[in-house]
Amino acid sequence: MNKIINASLVAATAAALAACGASDKAATAEGSAPAAATGQLTVKIGSANPLTGPFAHWGRDADNGVQLAIEEANAAGVTLGGQKVKFEVVSEDDQADPKAATQVAQRFIDSGVVAVVGHLTSGAAIPASRIYNDAGVPMVAGSVTSPKFTQQGYNNTFRIIANDLQQGQALAKFAVGQLKAQRIAVIDDRTTYGQGLADDFAKSVEAAGGKVVKREYTTNSATDFMAILTSLKAQNPDLIFYGGMDAQAGPMVKQLRKLGMKAAFMGADGVNTPEFAKLAGKDAEGAYASSAGAPKEAMPGYASFNDKFKTRFKADIQAYAPYTYDAARVLLDAMKRADSADPKKFLPEIAKTQLQGVTGEIAFEPNGDVKNGAVSLYQLQAGNWKGLLPDSAKVASAAQ
Incomplete structure (x- = not known):
């Protein structure tokens, strides 16, 4: 009898583990993992910047903009497809280096990130964008200014700042x-x-x-x-x-x-x-x-954003935090309109964006450039x- 019971327990455990594994794989394919106890969905957003080296002050600033947007979304509470969502920022150091950036991009894909804010520099963003395009992962840049970024014919690349x-x-x-x-x-x-x-x-x-x-x-x-x-x-x-x-x-x-x-x-x-x-x-x-943008004084939401940023990070804004904050909000807004964190479902919504951001009105040209980019x-x-x-x-x- 003990052998029968033990065998049954082993079989049941194996079945349960197999079911969990299947569930995890399905969740990872959409860049999220459900919490068994609460039914909460964790959705990963990538943030790629140079976090070490001579441009680290820029990278930390940009990453903080993403962090603030995601923290506010989590505090407000978001439901997608009937499930409560917790957004998680996955921050990676691309060292402002093209080779490191492609490695970061692949790690993002492998870890189930559903969208990316970044990369900070054009030299890192352009090679990384090819990997995101192949994987169908949306990319919204807050600081990439090279015209080549949106001249590649990809439908997953967007920027919310004027070009060079x-x-x-x-x-x-x-x-x-x-x-x-x-x-x-x-x-x-x-x-x-x-x-x-x-x-x-x-x-x-x-x-x-x-x-x-x-x-x-x-x-x-x-x-x-x-x-x-x-x-x-x-x-x-x-x-x-x-x-x-x-x-x-x-x-x-x-x-x-x-x-x-x-x-x-x-x-x-x-x-x-x-x-x-x-x-x-x-x-x-x-x-x-x-x-590459409106003067800070002319940004409609800069004053309040600046106050929130300083309170949260005890630091002055270097340059691009308002833009990466808005880039993250573009992604969140597209997911809400699609009622899904599946890139296949919310990517088409990014192109339809009509959002009042800290930096101004955000809408996109067919190639992914922001409309009416100011200098x-x-x-x-x-x-x-x-x-x-x-x-x-x-x-x-x-x-x-």
Whole structure:
């Protein structure tokens, strides 16, 4: 009898385990796992950023934006398909590196992530997007500005920020038309973001009637720019434009002034950060930069978001937290309208987005670009970035 009972228990246990395994596999296929006791569905959202290295301050800022959106959704309570949902952020460090980004993307897919906010940089986002596309996983970027990102023909890639073509045009028109710079030197860091931005800027300078007197190149890990800057000094430029990030722009400006060069310094959104001002100190005073988006003061929800962000993370916003917060909300909104966390069901809803975000009205072009993407221009004054054009609509039109 004991043998019969034991055999029955083993069989029952095996059946139960098999049933659980089947249930887990089915749940993982939709990127979620139900909690047996409560019937609660856990839905995983990926957040991919550089969390170590020179761009970690950007990555943590962007990741915090996603975290805040998901925490608010969980606090409010969401039900999909009749089940209560708990959203979980899966944060990964892509090191702003293309190879690491593809590895992160594959880990996301393997772990059942249903959607991704990120990646932070264009060089990481573009190769990763191919993996997400093959898996049918939606990707909403809050900071990817390379035009190539939405030119790949994928239906799963979206961005809620203006692209580099718009930034390059706006900056060039301002440099030539407003600053009256005629002799312009251009440096880039050879990344997808930096080189693409510099190319667009250089073309727009020539179109606006200015002259690019020299192009130079560096890397996104360099710290010594004296040789490059010395070669530029011989050209006597009115303005030097850098396509790259604040980690290099800060030391570059200090070395620029050390050489006695009085040329104006200009960058784009990679330079428009508090970190740049800290790295360059007084030598950064008067620098110009753009932001791929409306001025903070013109964002409809910025003031309240800024208060919430500082309370939650005890830190200032670096740059993209409002955009990644809105990107996460785009995904949540699409799931609610689809009443499902299955990517096959809510991906089509992303393209139909009509959402009032912190950063403004969010809707998408057929290729995934945000509609009416704005560009704003800033100057560093007394250690703080000050908007040069108060009307964001004027800035947006300047980029067309």
